[in-house]
Amino acid sequence: MKYAAPEYIETGHLLSKSDVWSYGVFLYELITGRRPLDGNRTQNEQKLLGWVKIYVDTKRFMLIIDSRLKGEYSLDSAQKLSLIANCCLSRDPKSRPMMSEVLEMVNQLLREVDIMPRKILKVSTERHNAYSLIAFSVLLLAAFTAITFSPFTSTKMSTGSPPPAAAAPAASVDSVTDGPEKQSSNDTSRVKLKLEDLNWNHSFFRDLPGDPLTDIVSREVLHACYSRVSPSAEVENPQLVVWSESVADILDLDPKEFERPDFPYLFSGASPLKGGLSYAQCYGGHQFGVWADQLGDGRAITLGELLNSKSQRWELQLKGAGKTPYSRFADGLAVLRSSIREFLCSEAIHSLGIPTTRALCLVTTGKLVSRDMFYDGNPKDEPGAIVCRVAQSFLRFGSFQIHAKRGKEDLEIVRTLADYTIKHHFPHLESMNKSDSLSFSTGEGDSEAVDLTSNKYAAWLVEVAERTASLIAKWQGVGFTHGVLNTDNMSVLGLTIDYGPFGFLDAFDPSFTPNTTDLPGRRYCFAEQPDIGSWNVGQFGLALSTAQLIDKKELNYALERYGSKFMDEYQAIMTKKVGLTRYNKELIGELLNSMAVDKVDYTNFFRLLSNIKADSNVPDKELLVPLKAALLDIGRERKEAWTSWVKRYRAELSSSGISDEERKVSMNSVNPKYILRNYLCQSAIDMAEQGDFEEVRRLLKVMERPFDDQPGMERYARLPPAWAYRPGVCMLSCSS
Secondary structure (H helix, E strand, O other), X not given: OXXXXXXXXXXXXXXXXXXXXXXXXXXXXXXXXXXXXXXXXXXXXXXXXXXXXHHOOOOOHHHHOOHHHOOOOOHHHHHHHHHHHHHHOOOXXXXXXXXXXXXXXXXXXHHHOOOOOOOOOOOOHHHHHHHHHXXXXXXXXXXXXXXXOOOOOOOOOOXXXXXXXXXXXXXXXXXXXXXXXXXXXXXXXXXXXXXXHXXXXXXXXXXXXXXXXXXXXXXXXXXXOEEEOOXXXXXXXXXEEEEOHHHHHHOOEOHHHHHOOOHHHHOOOOOOOOOOOOEEEOOEEEEOOEEEEEOOOOOEXXXXXXXXXXXXXXXXXEEOEOOOOOOOOOOOEOEHHHHXXXXXXXXXXXXXXOOEOEEEEEEXXXXXXXXXXXXXXXXXXXXXXXXXXXXXXXXXXXXXXXXXXXXXXXXXXXXHHHHHHHHHHOHHHHHHHHOOOOOOOEOOOHHHOEOHHHOHHHHHHHXXXXXXXXXXXXXXXXXXXXXXXXXXXXXXXXXXXXXXXXXXXXXXXXXXXXXXXXXXXXXXXXXXXXXXXXXXXXXXXXXXXXXXXXXXXXXXXXXXXHHHHHHXXXXXXXXXXXXXXXXXXXXXXXXXXXXXXXXXXXXXXXXXXXXXXXXXXXXHHHOOHHHOOOOXXXXXXXXXXXXXXXXXXXXXXXXXXXXXXXXXXXXXXXXOOOOOOHHHHXXXXXXXXXXXXXXXXXXXXXHOOOOOOOOOXXXXXXXXXXXXXXXXXXXXXXXX
């Protein structure tokens, strides 16, 4: 009876979620080191859940941690494990998550723990034990689910048969935010489906209010989250340009489907997908800091949502498929140039381990589209194209802002949309809110405490804030500049979304912006991205506050959490990039200043830095030899400054106790050799516009392995040629 759920004790019958209760007890055993019934305690304290409950606030949580760990654990990770336990330990079985959802929550926490392999870098004991604690809980869950009954059916399933489609969606957005090794399953035993067999499940259409009108006339759409619309782009002999087999894998799609003669017609919208249900989203947004009112999917049309064999929800969307009610004065189309950039960067950012929307395929339409790329009154015809984007959701900050801005009549839509989002994409928060078991409060002092367990919307805002902070910290780490960080381009799932005039840093310039429209004020330049992220989160929070879902104190707390999360993540990233074991603000700050002064290539420099050895016997005149390829055209004075920095850096390396070989492997695992430089995109675009798609496909393959040396592909790591600095290559407008 130690792990038995209340319903089993009361009725003698097991329900589909009784095993979830038992796993919650397992988690608290893992955290506390105590059995569910402890005979060494007094009678009224013997129940594990009873005596743990009073210690789960932030100040006293350490009192329940297993003393045998001797402080070698991450308090934050242990607290998050306890939150997962709370979700499992609701007395009402209906309020508990499914076991598959629990696994997703634990996996997410496991991936949040920043740790390098011990053989590569001797990480702090705290991080290693945080990893071990959570990793063990995953192993425990795997073993536990293997011996319990299936929550989906009472009959025995045959070995190797695919799991039945779940009635509920996936537990989290983990598979989007993971690195490439986590997002693609490589499980050859999984059934691969034809397009006709995809498991469609249209929750957005089913659960949210829609536009009663069905025309595509540009107009204000009131009291609705979407408008039904079908793809309408004209096509003539559409061709498949490029595709992603790893995205097909997460959709359970057989890669042989790309070979179908009708595939380009299906993914240009010319032929309907069986089971699909198309619509365009309604949203608003702040553009360059000014409220722009209704925006919406002006040329993006969702084909529908599907559930894969892991019960993960994925939305397929065609960008450039024709007009919608949100097109305003535009044509709803896209050109090959911008579509190649979006496809390649979606997959490149994913391969760098950064959360992002994905891209399944790109097809040409066979028609020409007129575009004024520089807004100078000189439009030209370009090949039309359509990219199929994939994400667990394309909901944005602006999806909530538009309804909050429209006043009392639409405020209930904000709540409805928030409930929908939490239910389908943050279900752990919903379970935590309904649970009558454990909770904890945050903040310093009782008067300033913010109890996130008492308001799921506040807890959600904090998670959105932290995901956004983590995302932007990762951008800063690889030198990525989004270019158009309007609130309608901010994902509530913490994904990189809407690839327009983006750019990776070449020469390190904190004021770099790849967007010609942003040049006057450089609002969205590289250095400003963290602050803009915070401002955007604040606007999103104001929308929730207007709908009375959160209060001012909760909003301020979310912004504080954004700031602390960003700094923690950014410092950890930069510490890894320079191969140190602890953050050295002065050393890293001086490095970045010197890189800016000498216009050092951001990517190549950090890759070369791993060649610096900790050997103190290297003569001063040879210290800069490993960095020679990055430190170009520097004078004597600057050479002395760099030599001084390298000497101090070498001293830090010597004190770390890590061998040069181990450090090099570790640094090269976080400092990419290959990034999607704009000139590489342009070279592929130039060839594709002449009908040759091989360079696009080759570039995709290189960008799928950014951290590997890839012998024979060194040309893709070269510095930009002179022609790369012309307008339209290094900088672009929003026009596409």
